[in-house]
Amino acid sequence: MAINPIMMTNTDLVNSKIDLDTIDVSNLNRQFLFRKEHVGKSKALVAKESAQAFNPDANIIAHHGNIMVPEYGVDFFKKFNVVMNALDNRAARNHVNRMCLAADVPLIESGTAGYLGQVDVIKKGKTECYECQPKAAQKTFPGCTIRNTPSEPIHCIVWAKHLFNQLFGEDDPDQEVSPDTEDPEAAGDAGQSALSAEAEKDVAGGIKRKSTRVWSQEIGYDPAKLFNKFFRDDVKYLLSMENLWKKRRPPVAQDWNEVCQHSTETSLESESGLQDQRIWSMSECALMFGKSISQLKADLAARGDGGMLVWDKDDEAAMNFVTATANIRAHIYGIVTKSRFEIKSMAGNIIPAIATTNAIIAALIVMEGLKILSGNFEKCRNVFLTRQPNFRKRLLVPCTLNPPNPKCYVCCEKPEVVVKLNPKHVTVKILEDKILKGGLNMVAPDVEVDDGKGTILISSEEGETDDNHDKPLATFNIGDGTRLKCDDFLQAYEVVITIKEVEKLENEAEFEIVGDLESLLDQVAEKTDEQKKAESKNGVVAMEDEDVVMETTPTAGTKRKASQEIVSTPKKPRHDDDVIVL
Amino acid sequence: MLEKITDKITEDEAALYDRQIRLWGLDAQRRLRAARVLLIGVGGLGAEVAKNIVLSGIKSLTLLDHQVVTKEAFTSQFLIPRSELGKNRAESSLGRVQLLNPMVEISADPTDVADKEDAFFTDFDVVCATCCEKQQLQRLNEICHKSDILFFAGDVFGFYGAMFSDLNTHEYAVEVKQNSAEKAIDATSAASTAPPAAKKQKTEPAEMKTVKKTTKFTRFSSALNINWREEAYVKRLKRMPKTFFIYRVLLEFRSVHRRDPSVEHVQTDKEELKQISSRLLPQIGVEPTIIQEDFYDYCFAELCCVCAVVGGVLAQEIIKAVSQKDAPHRNFFFYDGVSGDGMVDCLA
Numbered sequence: 001m002a003i004n005p006i007m008m009t010n011t012d013l014v015n016s017k018i019d020l021d022t023i024d025v026s027n028l029n030r031q032f033l034f035r036k037e038h039v040g041k042s043k044a045l046v047a048k049e050s051a052q053a054f055n056p057d058a059n060i061i062a063h064h065g066n067i068m069v070p071e072y073g074v075d076f077f078k079k080f081n082v083v084m085n086a087l088d089n090r091a092a093r094n095h096v097n098r099m100c101l102a103a104d105v106p107l108i109e110s111g112t113a114g115y116l117g118q119v120d121v122i123k124k125g126k127t128e129c130y131e132c133q134p135k136a137a138q139k140t141f142p143g144c145t146i147r148n149t150p151s152e153p154i155h156c157i158v159w160a161k162h163l164f165n166q167l168f169g170e171d172d173p174d175q176e177v178s179p180d181t182e183d184p185e186a187a188g189d190a191g192q193s194a195l196s197a198e199a200e201k202d203v204a205g206g207i208k209r210k211s212t213r214v215w216s217q218e219i220g221y222d223p224a225k226l227f228n229k230f231f232r233d234d235v236k237y238l239l240s241m242e243n244l245w246k247k248r249r250p251p252v253a254q255d256w257n258e259v260c261q262h263s264t265e266t267s268l269e270s271e272s273g274l275q276d277q278r279i280w281s282m283s284e285c286a287l288m289f290g291k292s293i294s295q296l297k298a299d300l301a302a303r304g305d306g307g308m309l310v311w312d313k314d315d316e317a318a319m320n321f322v323t324a325t326a327n328i329r330a331h332i333y334g335i336v337t338k339s340r341f342e343i344k345s346m347a348g349n350i351i352p353a354i355a356t357t358n359a360i361i362a363a364l365i366v367m368e369g370l371k372i373l374s375g376n377f378e379k380c381r382n383v384f385l386t387r388q389p390n391f392r393k394r395l396l397v398p399c400t401l402n403p404p405n406p407k408c409y410v411c412c413e414k415p416e417v418v419v420k421l422n423p424k425h426v427t428v429k430i431l432e433d434k435i436l437k438g439g440l441n442m443v444a445p446d447v448e449v450d451d452g453k454g455t456i457l458i459s460s461e462e463g464e465t466d467d468n469h470d471k472p473l474a475t476f477n478i479g480d481g482t483r484l485k486c487d488d489f490l491q492a493y494e495v496v497i498t499i500k501e502v503e504k505l506e507n508e509a510e511f512e513i514v515g516d517l518e519s520l521l522d523q524v525a526e527k528t529d530e531q532k533k534a535e536s537k538n539g540v541v542a543m544e545d546e547d548v549v550m551e552t553t554p555t556a557g558t559k560r561k562a563s564q565e566i567v568s569t570p571k572k573p574r575h576d577d578d579v580i581v582l
Numbered sequence: 583m584l585e586k587i588t589d590k591i592t593e594d595e596a597a598l599y600d601r602q603i604r605l606w607g608l609d610a611q612r613r614l615r616a617a618r619v620l621l622i623g624v625g626g627l628g629a630e631v632a633k634n635i636v637l638s639g640i641k642s643l644t645l646l647d648h649q650v651v652t653k654e655a656f657t658s659q660f661l662i663p664r665s666e667l668g669k670n671r672a673e674s675s676l677g678r679v680q681l682l683n684p685m686v687e688i689s690a691d692p693t694d695v696a697d698k699e700d701a702f703f704t705d706f707d708v709v710c711a712t713c714c715e716k717q718q719l720q721r722l723n724e725i726c727h728k729s730d731i732l733f734f735a736g737d738v739f740g741f742y743g744a745m746f747s748d749l750n751t752h753e754y755a756v757e758v759k760q761n762s763a764e765k766a767i768d769a770t771s772a773a774s775t776a777p778p779a780a781k782k783q784k785t786e787p788a789e790m791k792t793v794k795k796t797t798k799f800t801r802f803s804s805a806l807n808i809n810w811r812e813e814a815y816v817k818r819l820k821r822m823p824k825t826f827f828i829y830r831v832l833l834e835f836r837s838v839h840r841r842d843p844s845v846e847h848v849q850t851d852k853e854e855l856k857q858i859s860s861r862l863l864p865q866i867g868v869e870p871t872i873i874q875e876d877f878y879d880y881c882f883a884e885l886c887c888v889c890a891v892v893g894g895v896l897a898q899e900i901i902k903a904v905s906q907k908d909a910p911h912r913n914f915f916f917y918d919g920v921s922g923d924g925m926v927d928c929l930a
Contacts (some may be wrong), residue, residue: 028598029637032682054660114605115898213706272597277608345604352605355637356898359630363890367919381922388909393821395895395915396924447637 023315030355068095068443069453074492077103082372084108090135094410094441095491097122097130097286100413102492106372108365114352117361117385121368121401123377126409132405132443134515143508149244153330153338157347160325162312163230164318166212167221167293167366168300168309177212177230179238195559221297223290231328242333251332261288282331285324292321313348322347360385364396409515411442414497420502421511423473425480425492428465430510431473431484432458439513440495442488449476450483450496473499591615595685599639610905611639612769613836616643617904620706622695622714622722623649624671627738628660629898630893633661638901643679644685644706647672648694649713654845658886680690699726709901710734710735713838714834716806721749723802735802736896737829739842740881741919743892744829747899747910748799754906760791763920770799799913800930806830810867819868823925825916827873830866832881843882852878880920888919895924 023034023041033050034043048062065071068091077083085107087093093109095497100107100122107122109130122129146159162175171252217223235253238244262283280288295317300309311318319340326347327337336339344350364383371379381398389395409415419435436445437459446458455476459465468476478484480501487494505512591611596603603611617640621632624647636643651659651666651674659675665676672690674712680688695711695718703709703725711722719735726733727750736745799921807824808815835851835858836842843851855878860870873881895915902908911926 025597028683029599029602029639032633035681036684053663055656056664101871107740116708232865274591274593274608341604350601350604353601354605354898355634356894356901359634359890359897360894362924363887363894366887367891367922383922385924389911393823393925393927394923395926398922409897448678 005569020524026314029357030353031089032355059505067092070316070490072099074099074102077105080105080371082106082108084110084369085363086362087112089378093130093442095443098410098441098488098493100124101129106377108368108372109360110365112351112353112357112361112385114354115387115453116383117364118383119356119361119364119368120382121372121380126377127401128404129408129411130500131410132402143174143176144180144185147178148183148238148241149185149328150333150335151248153326153335153343154159154346155332156192156326156329156335157322157343159329161347163325164296164309164311167216167226168296169311170308171542173212179234179241183241183244185244205441216340221293223293224256226253226293227286227289229326230330232256235332250335252334254282254328254332256286257285266476276344278339279339280324280327282328285327285331285337288320288324288326292317292324296321313344313350319344319347357385360396386468406579407515409495410493415493416498418498418500418514419511420500420505420514421473422502422504423478423499426473426510427459427470428468428473428476435497435513436486439511440486442486442493443490444488446489448485448487449478450485451477459486506511590890595639598685602638606901606905606907610907612900613905613907614639614901617707618644618705619708619710619900620703622646622709622711624659624661624675624712625649625738626652626886626889626895627736627743627893628712629659629661629675630889630895631736632675633682633859634893634897636679636682636686636688638897639683640686642689644689645672645675645679646691646693646695647690647697647713648692654883658884658889660886670752689862695722696849703731704729706731708732708734708899708904710736710896710900712736715837717837718901719746720801720803720806727801731898734896734900734903737832738884738888738892739828739832740883740885741878741888741889742825742828742832742881743917744825744898744918745892745899745915746802746805746912747903749797749903749910750799750838751796751911752903752906753794753796754902754910755792755794756892756908757790757792759879760789782815795909797910797912805914805929808866812867819872819877822927822929823914823916823918823923824873825918825923825925826914826927826929827859827863827868828877828881829916831862831873834862843878845882848882851882855881874920885919886911888917889919891919891924 023031023038023043023046025036025039028036028039029032031043033047042064044064045060048060049052051060062070083096083100083105085093085096087096097107101124104124107130109122111118114454120126120130125293141155141158146155148163150156150159157176163177165172165175166177198449216226231251235251239250239253259282264279284566294310299317300307304311306425308320309318311322313319323338323340323343326343329335331335338346368383369379371377380401382401384397384399386395386397388399406412409417417440419439421435431447432445436442436447445458446460447456447458449455449457451565456465457468457476459516478499480499482499484497484499500514591599591603591608595611595615599611599748599821603807616803619635619640619642621643624632624645628647632643632645649671651662651669651671653663653667654876655662655671656664659671661675661678662671663674663678671777672688672692676688676690680686695714703722709722709726709731713721714735723733723735725731727748730750732750733748735747737743810816810819812873832842832855835855838858843855859873859877863870863872892915895911895917899910899915902910912928914927916923916925916927
C-alpha cells in the first residue's frame with residue numbers, strides 16, 4: 001500500500017556535532033522513546049526501534065546524520081509530500097527552508113521554549129517562508145564590556161568561554177580576553193603605562209593573539225601562572241586605564257597564593273544538597289580552576305598535535321572551568337556570583353524543555369500535516385501555544401497564513417541584498433565565512449563578480465580559490481555598487497549582493513546586511529491582528545539554542561496509524577516508505 | 583497550603599529532571615515527587631496524561647480501568663502492546679508506563695470505578711478521570727471536593743476534546759515583575775552593605791518576585807446546571823467555546839448508551855447524536871444551531887493528535903496544581919481540532 005511519505009527532521013539527529021547525536025540523561029524527561037539504558041546511543045536508531053514497537057506496521061527509515069550535506073539534496077526532498085521540522089538551531093532551519101522551497105514541498109516548521117510553542121506552515125509562493133521576516137539577532141556584547149568593564153554575570157560567562165577557546169579551543173580573534181586598549185572610554189590615559197613599557201612584556205594587554213595559546217603551552221598550563229596572569233596582572237593593567245574607573249567600582253586583582261591559602265581540602269565535597277545548586281567560594285573556584293585545567297590539558301593532549309577542544313556544557317571539566325572562571329572574574333568586579341546550575345543555563349543557552357509542551361506541539365504539527373496531505377491546504381493555520389489564554393480566551397491561537405514577503409532575500413523571484421562594508425578591510429574569507437555562511441546561511445557558496453569578466457571570487461570546489469582568502473575585496477576592484485552573484489548549488493539558491501562601501505560601521509562591525517528594510521517593515525505592519533496578539537503574548541518564541549528545543553519524532557510513530565485513517569488518497573504517492581526520520 | 587517541603591532531590595533526579603527544573607524550579611519538583619495520582623480510564627487521552635506526568639517525576643501513579651483492549655486502542659493508546667488485545671487496559675499499560683520512568687511507583691487496578699468505595703479515593707492527592715459517565719464524574723468530584731483532593735476530568739471524542747478541573751481553594755505561587763517602587767527600597771537596603779556598583783542597577787534585567795495567590799473553584803455540576811437562558815449567561819454565549827455544548831451532547835450519549843459513538847454503528851450513532859443535540863440543547867437553554875451542524879462527522883474514536891493536545895494541557899494543569907506554581911486554567915479547556923482553537927473558560 002502506498003502511504004504518504006513524511007520526512008521528519010529531528011534536532012539532534014541532524015546536528016553535525018557527534019556528541020549531540022547521542023542520548024543524554026537530560027533528554028529523558030520528555031523524549032519518551034529513550035530510556036536510561038539508551039544513554040550514549042544514537043538517537044536516530046533508538047527512536048526508530050522504539051517507535052516501531054508502538055506500531056509494528058509502520059515503515060520507518062532512520063537516517064543518522066547531518067541534513068546540511070549534499071547527500072540530502074533537492075532530489076531527496078522532492079521524494080516527500082511534506083517535511084516536518086523539529087530542529088533546534090537557526091542554521092538548520094534556514095537550510096531546510098531553502099531545500100523545501102527549491103523542491104517545492106510544503107514545510108511545517110516548529111519550536112518550543114518552556115511552556116510556549118508554535119507551528120508554522122510554509123509553502124512556496126503561498127506563504128511566508130522561514131526567512132521572510134528578519135529574526136532578532138543573537139545577543140552580543142561590545143568587546144570592551146567583555147574585556148574591560150563587565151557589569152553582569154553574563155559578561156563574565158562570555159569572557160570565561162572566550163578564555164576556554166583561547167586556551168584549548170579554536171583561535172578566534174573576536175574572542176580576545178586580554179584588556180582592550182582601544183576602549184573609547186579609556187581614551188586619553190590608556191596610552192601611558194599601557195602602550196609603552198608593559199605592552200612589550202607578555203603579562204598584559206600587549207600580548208599578541210596567538211601567543212596566549214603558545215604561552216599557556218610553554219608554561220604547561222600551570223594553574224598558578226594562568227591565574228596570576230588573567231586575574232592579577234591583567235587586572236592590574238586594567239586598573240592603569242584610570243578613565244574606566246572614574247564612575248565604576250574598580251576591579252580587585254587576585255593572587256593565586258592568597259586565594260589558595262583559604263582553601264580546605266574537603267570544601268568541594270563536604271556540603272550537603274545538590275552540588276550544582278551551591279555557590280562556590282573563591283577558594284573553591286580557584287581549586288576548581290586548577291582541577292578543570294589539568295583535566296582539559298589532558299583532554300587536549302589526547303587529541304594530538306594541532307588538536308583542539310570544543311566547549312560543551314555537558315562536558316564536566318569544560319563546565320567547571322567556565323563556572324570557576326566566570327565566578328572569579330565576577331568576584332574581581334564585585335558582580336554577584338552564580339551556581340554551576342545557573343551558569344550552565346546561561347553559558348549553554350539552555351531553553352527548558354518539557355514533555356507536555358512537546359506533546360502538544362508535535363500533535364499540532366501532525367494536525368497541520370493532515371490538512372496538507374488531505375488536500376486541504378487552505379485550512380492550514382499557524383498555531384501558537386501560549387501560557388495563559390489571550391483576551392479571546394484562546395490558549396491555542398490559530399492564525400491565518402501570511403503571504404510571502406515580495407522582498408524576501410530567500411523566497412522571492414530574484415533575491416537581492418545590500419551589504420555595507422569597507423572593501424579595503426573585508427577579505428574574501430570574511431565574505432565567505434561571516435557574510436555568506438554566517439549572515440546569509442549559505443552552505444557551499446560560489447561567488448562571481450558581476451564585472452563583465454566573470455571573475456570567480458569563491459568556488460565551492462575545494463582549493464580552487466584558496467589563494468583569494470586573505471585578499472581584501474578591493475583587490476578585485478570591488479567597491480561601491482559592485483554586484484556579486486552568489487550561488488549555492490546544494491540549496492539551489494542564488495542571491496545578488498550589492499556592495500555599499502562605507503569607511504566604518506558602528507560597534508566596529510565588519511559588515512552589515514541591509515536587505516530591503518523598508519519593505520520588511522511594511523510586512524510586519526500587515527500582519528493580522530490575531531497573529532500580532534499571539535506574538536506579543538508569546539514574546540515570539542525564540543527557538544535558538546545549542547540544546548534540544550524539541551523533538552517530535554517520538555510521537556510521530558504513534559500518530560501515524562490514525563493519520564492513515566483520515567487522510568484519503570495521498571496527492572502524490574511517489575514512495576513506499578512511511579515516516580522518514582532524518 | 584504552600585507549606586515547605588523538605589524532602590531532598592537526589593543528584594540522579596536533578597540530572598534526569600534538569601530541563602524542567604530549569605523551568606519550574608526545585609521547589610515545584612519537590613512537590614511533584616510527593617504526589618500520588620489516580621488515573622481513571624487508560625484510553626488514548628489517559629495514555630497521554632500518564633506519559634506526561636510519569637515523565638515529570640510524580641511519586642506514584644495508579645491506573646484504574648475495567649475495560650478491555652479493543653483494536654481501536656491501537657490508533658491512539660501507545661502504551662498497550664498489540665499482543666494485549668482483549669486483556670485489561672490498565673494492566674496492559676503497566677509495563678510501558680513503568681519503562682517511562684523507573685523512579686515512579688506504578689500500579690494497575692482492573693476494578694470498575696463505580697465499584698470503588700468513597701474511601702478508596704482519599705489515598706490520593708490527585709484524581710484524574712477519563713472515560714467516565716456524567717454521574718460518575720459528579721460523584722468523584724464531590725468526594726474530592728470534600729476531601730480536598732485535586733480533581734481533574736477529561737475526554738476526547740474525535741476532533742473534540744475537553745478538560746475540567748476543581749482545585750477547591752487553591753493557593754499557588756507566581757512570579758511577577760517587581761515594581762520599581764519596591765525595587766528602589768531593595769536597592770537602598772542593599773546599598774549599605776554592597777560595594778558601589780555604579781552601573782549595576784541600570785543594566786540589571788527586570789527583577790522577578792514570587793507572590794502567593796489564591797483562587798477558588800466550583801464543582802463540575804455547576805457547569806452542567808447552567809440555564810443558558812438567564813441574562814448573565816446569554817451575554818456570554820457569543821464568546822464562549824461552543825465545544826462545551828458538543829461535549830454535553832457526547833456526555834449525554836455516553837450516559838444513555840453506556841458507550842461512546844462507535845465506528846461500528848456510524849449511521850445510527852450519528853442519527854442518535856443529532857437527536858440528543860436537538861433534545862438536550864434546548865433543555866439547557868440554547869438552540870441546537872449553536873454547534874457546528876456537522877459536528878457528528880468529527881466525533882468518532884479518540885483521535886491521537888487530539889489526545890496529545892488535551893493530554894498535554896491536562897497533564898500540565900496537574901503539574902501546576904501539584905507544584906502550586908503558576909495560575910491554573912479555571913475551570914475548562916476545550917480543543918476543537920476542526921478550527922484549531924484551544925480555549926479556556928470559566929463555566930459555573
